[in-house]
Amino acid sequence: MKTTLKSAGSTPNQPIIYDVIIAGAGPVGLFLACELGLAGCSVLLLEKAENPHSPLKQRPFGIRGLNAPSVEALHRRGLLQELELHKRLKNPHQNTEPETRRQAGHFAGIPFYEADVDPKQWPYRLPSATATSLLSELAELETVLTRRAEALGVEIRRGLGVTGLEQSEAGVTVQADVHTFAGQWLVGCDGGRSVVRKLGGFEFAGTEPEFTGYTAQVNLADPEKLRPGRNLTPTGMYLQSQPGYLIIQDFDGGTFHTSGQPVTREHVQAVLRRISGTDVTISALHLATTWTDRARQATSYRHGRVLLAGDAAHIHSPLGGQGLNLGLGDALNLGWKLAATLRGQAPAGLLDSYCTERYPIGACVLDWSRAQVALMSPQGRALHAIVRDLLATRDGATYFAGRVWGIGTHYDLGAVHPLAGHSAPNFAFDDGTTLGDLLQDGQGLLLDFEDNASLKTATEAYGGQLKYAARQAQAQLGLSAVLIRPDGVVAWAADEIPDASAFQQAAARWFA
Ligand SMILES: Cc1cc2nc3c(=O)[nH]c(=O)nc-3n(C[C@H](O)[C@H](O)[C@H](O)COP(=O)(O)OP(=O)(O)OC[C@H]3O[C@@H](n4cnc5c(N)ncnc54)[C@H](O)[C@@H]3O)c2cc1C
Structure with a gap:
């Protein structure tokens, strides 16, 4: 812990030994750093990128839907109140519909509606101070988390990517560029292409992609040629969620994304024309990124003194927006367990329960995203009408809301009481606190x-x-x-x- 291990004025003969070194200052690494800092651990956060302000983290590219457990977690650490964006953008769906037909989410692009959801099926859920879902912007979320982490004494070093690691029974030595750091534990929160996962010898098992996804900010010469809303077509899907902001899915087996070729205006236009069946013209491409539905998960989240969390531990398509929620849940689950282990106050098996509890939740999300891909793929279209009918029923809408909002998320603690393993209801007390x-x-x-x-x-x-x-x-x-x-x-x-x-x-x- 801070007082015993980290000495700010160390010399080359007396290196600082951090309680925990975290690789990656994305939202998951930052939130984990906050959790560990709150528990009094000394934390070094190494981030490869020099500059945290990527345009891909800002609106509209950086908009991320947070589900109930994430919103609750931020609320329970006093962080939600610091997010300005949530005050303006409470609901992640465009609610131009009247109150009774307000969209509450979607599965593979098929909407379900708030009015169909039956909250009585969640007897332990109380009307909450927090929304069941809300929009956040990665840039803002990371700024708020960085501020909190620094206030809790976390040392953040940017422009230093982890390039090597070596672990012993006592700790981990981490190489970052020409620097060497020592920690008792290392957590890889370094994203989907995690170097820590590769160097740590973790197995990353799963399935290969079916499509290349594009997110692009463009000028369209003839926008009227595109239909509004989400459009499934014989070869993919396109959506213009706001003027010039396009999301496209091209069922090409993920080959374009994997090829590493540059995303040019000509290429995006050709894909959009093919998918939309129009001769629409992109007159300018401002920013574009690609992604796939590759779905893989580390078979274990811990190897000795090296752990994984967030995209480093699991990747899947962003359909239905679950990756950030999954990662924040990992960090919340891991932080207190690792801190108790460092304090010597962990009962047997506490740290291993991190993987036991989080792996099945991750596996479920991977399957949820695979099921959506299957439904959206040209071969899966026959199921559409059936799923649409199910979503329009009360039980169907409630089931999908429970999954999409994360309300059904729980751990199997083997306990008798039905509330055990679930997030605690947000009790409101007589003194006005919750x-x-x-x-x-x-x-x-x-x-x-x-x-x-x-x-x-x-x-x-x-x-x-x-x-x-x-x-x-x-x-x-x-x-x-x-x-x-x-x-x-x-x-x-x-x-x-x-x-x-x-x-x-x-x-x-x-x-x-
Ligand atoms: C188009 C799109 C839409 C999405 N929408 C949603 C949504 O609505 N809801 C949702 O929950 N999720 C969504 N996601 C997923 C979500 O963005 C990710 O799951 C989340 O950002 C993962 O956070 P992370 O901190 O684990 O990884 P990252 O955000 O990838 O952060 C990893 C960090 O590690 C750094 N790094 C990399 N290598 C090293 C190294 N060797 N050493 C040190 N640092 C390193 C990187 O620079 C980066 O800062 C979406 C994703 C995409 C692509």
Whole structure:
């Protein structure tokens, strides 16, 4: 931890040993750095790019849809309030429709509507201070996270990409250009082409792409030749979501993206003409990028003292916008577990539970994106009408909303109570605060609605890791007490008079 290991005034004979070195200051690396900094760890964040201000991170290219767990996580760390954009762009869908037909999301481009979603099917979800989804801009998100990380003492060094690593039982030595750094742990948050993943010998298993996707800002000489909205055509899909901002999918087996050829105006125009079946003319190409639906996942997220999170651990198509949400969830899950391990306060298996819990969530998202690709591919079109009909039913819309908004996301903790493994409901307390306010310090929490003396005493055994709060909530959902991990996940809950020994058993699994 900071006080014992990191010495700012080190000499060549006395190198700084960081608790954690993170490769990659994208949103996932930055959020993980914040989590570790909050827990008092010394963190070095190495970022390859000199300049964090890429136009691909700004609107419209850098717009990312955040789902309920991500919004909740930012809220629970007091970061949501710092994002200006969310105040202006609450809903990621263009809501020109009347209230009753407000689009709530889509699956493979097939919309479902808020009015069809039945929130009663989520009995533990409370009306939240946060939206179920909202838009963010990568540039703004990274700025807010950078500011927070620096305030928490994280050292960020830009223009230094990780080029080598060596690990022993005691720690990791990281090479970045001509510099060498030492840490107890290394986490690769260095994106889909992760160098840490390759150097660390991780297996990256999955499926190859079916299409090349294009995002391009252009001037169109004859925009009226393109149809509005999302258009599936025999060879792909095109969408002009705002004037001159094009998203195209070309089912070319991903060959153009893989070829590494430059994305020229002539090429994008040829693809757009072929996909749209028009002779539309692109008179200027301002900025363009390509992507694919290659879907791969590291078979393990940990090798010794090297871990992976975010796109470094899993890649998939951006259909349905889940990658950032997945990565932020990784960081939230890993941060407190790694910090407890560093403090020597981790119960057996705590760090390994990072992979056990996050791998299946990642695998599910990969399949979700593959299923959308299958439906959008020329061979999958026969399924369209069937899925459209399902989405128009109450159960169908609720199922898809649960997946797209991330409300159904939970870990299998093998516990009895149906709330265990789910994100804790955002309880609103009589004093006007909410659960989010209580979780901002990153500690575990025993929330006691019954003011039970034996629970209070049992909590004291866990010192600074776990705090106790007796509160009355406006809606207690039939619960008498809830044990919440630092990542906001319910570890244990009781409906009746709580049993202190059951609480102790649950707490001992997560806190030492
Ligand atoms: C068109 C598109 C739309 C998307 N829409 C959504 C959406 O709506 N919702 C959603 O949840 N997700 C979306 N995503 C996915 C999302 O953008 C990514 O999953 C997310 O940005 C991954 O964050 P990351 O921090 O893991 O990786 P990155 O953002 O890739 O950051 C990795 C960082 O590591 C740095 N780096 C690379 N190599 C090294 C090295 N050797 N050493 C040090 N640093 C290194 C890079 O410079 C970079 O800063 C979309 C993606 C695309 C392409």
